Every structure is written in structure tokens, then in C-alpha cells.
Amino acid sequence: MLNLTDRDRAMADGGEGPARALAMSILVRMAGVYHAAALMDISQAHIDSTIYLGDATLEFAERLASLGARVAVPTSLNVSGVDECGWKDWAVKPEWAAKAARQMLAYQRMGAVPMWTCAPYQTHMRPVFGQQIAWGESNAISFANSVIGARTERYPDLLDICCAITGRVPAVGLHLTANRAGQLLLRLGGVPAALQQDDQFFAVLGHLVGKLADDNIPVITGIVVSPAEDQLKAFAAAAASSGRVALFHMVGVTPEAPTIEAAFHGRMPTQIIDISVADLRAARRELTTADGRELDMVILGSPHFSLAEFGLLAPLVAGQRVHPRVKFLVTSSRLMTERARETGVLDPIVAFGAQITLDTCILASPMLPPEIKTLMTNSAKYAYYAPSLLDTRVTFGSLADCVRSAIEGQVVRDESLWQSA
């Protein structure tokens, strides 16, 4: 039975305007789905509903905006359906661009911050440990819960904005300490440090963990390296694509898992699975759906490229030139790209012949012309979704492999580490 506060009831009854009433009515019905006993406050939100798909997503956004909706907590916006500055360089149809821009405007009118990124945890709106938040965007949910230790349920589009408008969420799931305990133990055995240091490792491991975890909270042991933030980002995105991982614990790495006992809250795992190098090799193979060496485009930046990733790419491409038959595209936010420009790491990337798409990505905006059939990426999320969404074939490889392939005009991968491990 759901107990609402007087304020909740006032919102539902229209005392704070029709937009809050609509948002609260959806929230109350969802509280029933979650079997919540109460609603609770959040202090931040991230809105994945910005992604324009068609008339329904636009009508929902414009309905809320036209009712005068305003967000009640600091709220960042996820990627949109169009790069407002660059869409004309691509196959985006003007009608799509116009409607996607209307959807962007609708959410901006609600007072949300136009970050336009799927990596909001790499902006100044990064939440802190223990903070109660309502986030959409599967990779961001997983990162915020696991790497930062902030607390969000796995929010779907359309509900994230209702939470932001009311400042309330059902008091259930990953908001509550008791529900954050690990359930499934995944033990890495005999995976050498050299392989763990490879820049594909955490994306591949995430892809595998997503498949193994089902609807459980996985706990990973056996990590012997100190992953960079962008490697944990790649892991989170991969596990939230091949699976539904909204929280993971990596013992010795993530903040709620200083020890295996802490990760499981002192309880026993429901299941234990050992992960071998052979399992990782198989998972890596799955991320490649292309055969042969044909290459139309290298695509980087899902989740959106960070300043550190621009910094890693710059020296690899400095003084080189992308092959004339191949496109090289990086997707990021306008804010992050501006920072890369200011720090000087963008110049060599642009001189190399790379293009930058801002505030969206190739999955959220129908921008690729039909002649682009073969992609190469270091992103497990791109590798997972592009074959289905874009009818393309993908080769997964390291950042260095992606650059070398772009220069040579065909897929080349350094397999030595993965074959010998």
C-alpha cells in the first residue's frame, strides 16, 4: 500500500500545476508496479527521454512542456536525436532534424541543463557517493551506481522526467541499501595482468558480464590492475547493453566493494561462475560481426568521448592522415569537444581527417548514408547495437587498431595479446 505525503497528494491533485499532476499520476501508478510503500526525495536527475524516435516521444515532451512543466531538481539532458550544428553534412532528413530539435527545445523549456551527453558523470553535474538520483540512460545508470556509488533505480525514458518534475521517486530498488548487495559472484581466473591492461579488456569483460548476470547484481573478483575511469565507463556501457546491469561491484575497484564480504553485505552469493581467458576470447569474438577487411568507417565515442579519450587519441593520429576511402568519426558532447579544443588535443585529431558529431551519436540520429556498411570501433556498445539498428557489420578492436585501420583503409588488428594469453 502506497503512503503519500500531503505534498505528494497536493501535487497529484493539481495544487502545483497540471504538469506536476500529470507527472505525479504516472509516478503513483509506477509506484504500484514497483510495490513501493512510499515515495522519496531525489536531488538530481538525468533525462534519457531526450532521444527523438518519432511522434510519440515528441508529443510526450511537448505535452509536458505545454503544461508548464519545470524540473524540481538539477537535471541534465542526455543525447538528442540530432547534431544541430552538423546534421546537414550527413544523411539526416530535414523533417527529422526539425522534430528532434523541437524535442530538445521542449526539455530545455522545463529548465533542464542542455548537456546533451550520455556520459553526464563526466560533466560538472557528476553526482557524489550516496546521493539519491533518478537517472535514465543504461550506461549512465550503471556508472553512477557502481563507479560513483550514487543511487538510482534503472529508470526508463519517460519516467526519468516525471521524477525530475516532481523531485520524487518510488522508494524501492537500488535507492535502498539492502537492495545493493551483490548476488552473483564472477571470478576471473588466470587472466594475466597484460591482458587486463589491454584497452579492449574492460569492454569485453563488460559484454560477457552483461550476458552472465541476467537480472542479478554481479560481483567481479580477480581484477589485478587499476582501471582508468574510461575503462570502467566502457565496462558499464557494455554490461548494460548485452544485459541489464544497473549496478555491479568490482572488488578492490568500486566504492561499495572494498572487500568481497562488503560487496555481498556479508551474505553468500546465489551463484558462482568462473571466467577464463577462453570465455573472454569468445566474448571478444562476438563483438565482431564483420568478416574480411573491408572498412567504411571508424566510429568512436559510445558512451561519449571524454577529454581523456581525446587526449589518448591525439598522439596516435598526430601527423597521420586517414585513408581517403574511410570516414573517421568521433561522437561527443559540444561541451567536452570544446574542452578538447581548448586544451589543444582536438587539433591533431581534426588535422588527421576525423569528423566530430556533437550531442548525439550514430545510433540516436539516422545520419549514416546507406553506403556505409562496415564499421570498426573500440566501443562494445556501438559493436552491440550497430548491427541491428543500422544494418551494418562491425569489427571490434583497440583504439590503436582503429587508428591503424583508418590509415591503411582496411581492418587490421593486433591479435598477439589475445592469441597468446
Place this chain on the structure above:
Amino acid sequence: MIAGRVIVPGEAEGESLVTHDALSFWGGYDFHTGEIIDKHHPLAGVRAAGRILAVPFSKGSSTTTAVLLEAVRAGTAPAAIVTTGPDAFFALASIVADVMYGKSFPVVSLEAHDFASLRTGERLHIDRAGIIRRKE
């Protein structure tokens, strides 16, 4: 007869389509055609529009809900969704479709053994109490 737990109430009848693999509708369902398009999924290429889709739970993208809402608007959504637990992503799509278009679809959750008894190609009827009946 199977007694399910009502997640979102409603009545539906249609041919069952059963999978034991979770599905993301974003990158997994084409709302223009009602077809499952996730090439990693065993049902890739199968049309789910108008059918009673039994899928244990959603995975992947938060945009699953928005794709399903588009499908309801376009008339390409499954007639009902049957799961193994309350799945917020599917439930929300039905609730928002009701709010926006007065068109919701039933979402019913089953115990694991009841879910395991479902087969593709059966004619099923779901009532507002979550009772699933096999039709001749």
C-alpha cells in the same frame, strides 16, 4: 489456465510468441514494422505486433519504453507482454500509452514454472485479473 500477477491490467487475445532471452526494444524492435530486429536475439526477424509476447524481462537501453510507446501509437506493439517479474520498462510504456492515447496493453508477470509452460503459437486470452487461458 495460468493465474498471472497483474502488473498493468487489460484484456488481450492473440497468438503467443515466447522467448527465454531478455530483450531491449531500442535496438531490438522496429516500431515501424513490429518486428524484432536484435541480431543477437533468437527471435530476430520475427514479427511481434499484435501477438502476446512472453519475454522474461527487459534488458539494455532505457529507451525500450519509448520504442514501445511509439509502437503503441503506430499500432505495431505486442497485444500483451508476459514476464517473469514486474518489469518497469514494459509497464511504463503501457501506462504512458494510456495517459497519452487511451490505449494500454496488459502486462502480466508469471511464476517461473508457469512461464516455462508457455509455447509459441498458442492462441491465448488474458483477462483483467491476469488469468491466461489457452483457446482452442
